[in-house]
Amino acid sequence: MKLLKISFFITIISMFLNNCKQKETSTVSGPVTALDIKNHIAVLANDSLTGRMPFTEGENKTINYIAGQFKQLGLEPGNHGSYFQEVPMVQVTSFPSNITVSGKASFTFKPTDDFSASTQQELDSVQLNNSPLVFAGYGIVAPEYNWNDYKNLDVKGKTVIVLVNDPGFKSGNSKLFKGDTMTYYGRWTYKYEEAARQGAAGVLVIHQTEPASYPFTVVNGNGHAKLYLQQADKHLSRCKVEGWLSESAATKILSAAGISGDIRAIARKADFKAVDLKQTISLTLHNKLKYSTSHNVIAVLKGSTTPDECILYSAHWDHLGIGKADAKGDSIYNGAIDNADGVASVLGVAKAFAGLSSNIKRSVVFLMVTAEEQGLLGSEYYATHPIYPVNKTVANLNMDALGSYGETNDFAITGKGQNDLDDYVEKWVKPLGKKVTGDKNPGAGSYYRSDHFNFAKVGIPALDINNGQESTLHGAVWGKKQQDDYTANNYHQPSDNFTEAMNTDGMAQVANLLFNIGHELANSTVFPGWKKGSEFKAIREKSLAK
Template identity: 55%
Template sequence: MQKPLLLPAIALLAAACSQNQTSSSGETAASFSRDSLMHTIQILSSDSFEGRKPFSPGETKTVAYLENAFKQLGLEPGNGNSYVQDVPMVEITPEAGAVMKVQSPKGSFDLKRTDDFVVSTENTDSMVSLNNDELVFAGYGVVAPEYNWNDYAGMDVKGKVVLVMVNDPGFGVDTTLFKGKTMTYYGRWTYKYEEAARQGAKAVLIIHNTDAASYPFSVVQSSWGTSNLYLDKRGDKQYHCALQGWVSAAAAKKILAAAGKDSSLLLSANRRGFTAVPLHEKLSLQVKVKAAYNTSHNVIAKITGSKRPGEYIIYTAHWDHLGIGKPDAKGDSIYNGAIDNASGAAALIEIARAFTSLKEKPERSILFLAVTAEEQGLLGSEYYAEHPIYPLPKTVADLNMDVVDAYDKKKDIVIAGAGQNELEDYLAEAGKQQGRYLAPEAHPEAGHYFRSDHFCFAKAGVPALSAGGGIDVVGKGKEYGRKLEDDYTANRYHQPADEYDASWTFDGGLQDMQLLFSVGEKLANESAFPQWKDGSEFKAARDKMMKE
């Protein structure tokens, strides 16, 4: 959650604006309106929008609303003559057999679907199978040259099933490895799937650990093994594993014991020089697959820069939520997503309004991108990053808004995945003008930097930032702020209770919106390109991009 501070306008924005913009700073700050923000949230999170799930009538209404809002502000279409970018997707529904059979040197046994394992697939063949395929333990499944780490060194896993651990090497064992307690992308489950595919594995299974994953196995059970959306990549020759999924900690223990191993094998994977270990076990599983194709939409608008129109700053927010689902205790089945993320979509409109209120246009072009299917795996932002309307080497930065603070002003600012790029320095300077300080993430091991739309830009090499207020509430302290955050997580996050509330102040959200506006305005009126910091896993992609 995030929060604001309404300091005098000139003091708030002066340090973040170039000299030729300073005279309009007060007018711009005043353009941030709680009433306008709340009005948009109320509409987008109303029951008539049905929870804004892709492919639903709620999507049609949401896209039309956003397009009209951008038009009313006088923004240019962001995709040629259109405000819309089509995002082709496929809904894949796997139906795994009731058991996965394991043949081991000590005999055969079964793992139960859902209780012991869950699997998904990005393949659309009607049947996907494991047929006595060999199992290899590949540590954390990481190949990270900048850390001199390769769990697959000396082992050919083509056509085999790899068993890997979640999070980074050293997690909970050795904080001198990688970034210590802070998860890198190498620790994220999506990376494990991608690397296993690059190695030619037939399937990949991640050993679940609640602390390392930052959520219990029940979250995995509810998220996988049912239908999921993916980008439609028909014609794309990129290889994907036939199956990808998770096994519970108890199931992993059973697998290791049948191979004559124990937890000491897992510990050994935290030592530099670890190499993959064949378990001399074979897995069998049949999975029926249904696939249905459809098209969702990103919404994009633009302000063309006055001096460097071919350089771009992107503001992003996802417009989608979970639609209609399981009823709660009150019988409410509409997941309205007022805070997550009608608030971010509304903030996108308000920041666009602030830029249009400037007396002089920004020197660089500003893009306002509302993306689809974040809740389904960052699909809208992934599609844009893979099919950019504007060249990524000329894209200066992405500033993302996901869950805007509906409550009180905050003294602190928290950066997701701090230490990645120089946008954090811009933010720190703008934060000083608000009298605020940077605070560390409460749970850096959770990998929040990789869990919203800015990540897809980062992965492609574009410096990206996600930040907002923390828990140090002005006049009320950290304990009060922690209770607010915990209440939202426990009672509203991804639940029907995430509904519009007329009592929200959005003092915190307005403060954070002004902060991100200040960063974007500074970027828009200078010639420098912010850089990735040494040690970032995304620096190499940017360096390569800028040389081509």
């Protein structure tokens, strides 16, 4: 029954594609066409896919469409005869009690007003019961920066309070970590991971708007369902409680221990030592658990000389499903730009490789991952359950939410300066008379916020790139306005829709650039590396030595 439905669906789509022939734009050089990309977006962002939410009928339609395209291109299934990789997940919804802090003074803090707390532990409830509180500065252990906030500190069973971002941010010292550019040590996800490695029972990040780059309302996750990958240990190696304290709640706790003033400056000092706050915290979380399986979609074009080495293209297929309706009554989050256009562009690249007249030396893998919007989970699953060995994966080339405002004279590398793939971009872009730029807002840590990051985390040099702001036809002011309009009015809104007027030339431009880079690497023996100072360099070197 299911199969029948799917083949019917695919027939409809091919009919649609055939009726959709339009004049092909000739402004983009390279084998990937803007028209192909446009046609794929029209399908992927159609209401019938109901916003491409994992675990829904929308998932079935989406992954079968992608697999059908791979098959049509003659690409082999990427997972031992299958185009799919199962991704088992658990959904945890935590409902916190009030927090009570006891010591010289005592405080009661309310969920949402004062804090946000959740757990990854797959238990009906978790509890901090008079757990001693420790202020552990930035909560960072970074040998390459000679930094260790946990030095000579035993936090087993205790709850650590830590600062967001890293010591370099707004320090005025560009040599301290990466100055205003956030390293991975600055992300809250890192703070949680490190606290767990140290054996802490709880970890609470102090929310400050500027170093976090978003307001406290954004971190409020109380009672919100959160998805995680299923783990054999049911996440019992994680802290019992992970969360955020509002700045005012944190100030009360720290003041009671005699710490006041600029806490970022205090914790930045070379002789800073973690402080036992002589207070304890109590908090209970009641949890609802739900288990489900979603899917990554994967295909491979085998290399002729060194097929065990591969170039890995990626894009996330999922989006937000059906949710709150907007003013126009639209409740389907179609995510035409985020990230139907990335999937469409990888499909375009896949077609370009499939159409090559000569063999490539290394293999090329096309991976469309699930649950990016839920915390980069599909890519995390692949990176931790790789089908092609991590130390033979030469590079990851990722596309997420490419611009729909046409060709640009510049390309923006997310987290520019991380690895040698930047040099490949320069090399291919320069002869076109175009420019390469970095993040608009490097302090926001964008490099750690899309799927490429999970590949970086296991050491694979990863590149995420997008169109810049300087529109070829309309200039930089207009280009910036298009970007700002998207962020303000369409990003994660039901209005992120496909329209016939959508300009896919810029997407084709990025796709062709990444095709050229991937093609060059596929016929090379070089392994691009991480640049000096990158937090991923040591991980790669260790993995290559195996």
